[in-house]
Amino acid sequence: MGDSICKRLEQYTIKKQQEVLIVNVEIEGEEDQIAIFKGFSSSLMRPTNFDPDVPIFSDDAVIISIDRVASPYNPDAVKYLQQGLSWESMRSLLSEMGL
Secondary structure, eight states: OOSOHHHHHHHHHHHOTTEEEEEEEEETTEEEEEEEETTEEEESSSOOOSOTTSOSSOTTSEEEEEEEEESSOOTTSOOEEEEEEOHHHHHHHHHHTTO
């Protein structure tokens, strides 16, 4: 698949608009937490580039875990659908959906 990991996750949230993905990732040695919802990504820990065509992380970033969360996302009352997914598990889910 030619799309970047970030783009594939964004496409997932376009198809599953009732979900938010919370991606715990290490980018260049620093941890970050990314929320992906309806095709858009935003860092929950640092400033995010306002250009949606610029991926929030590259394919060489290390995905620590991915949480599938019911939307709307409320950090004070998170409704987990699945928690702590590995990239391998999420990649399988993406493949099943044709992403």
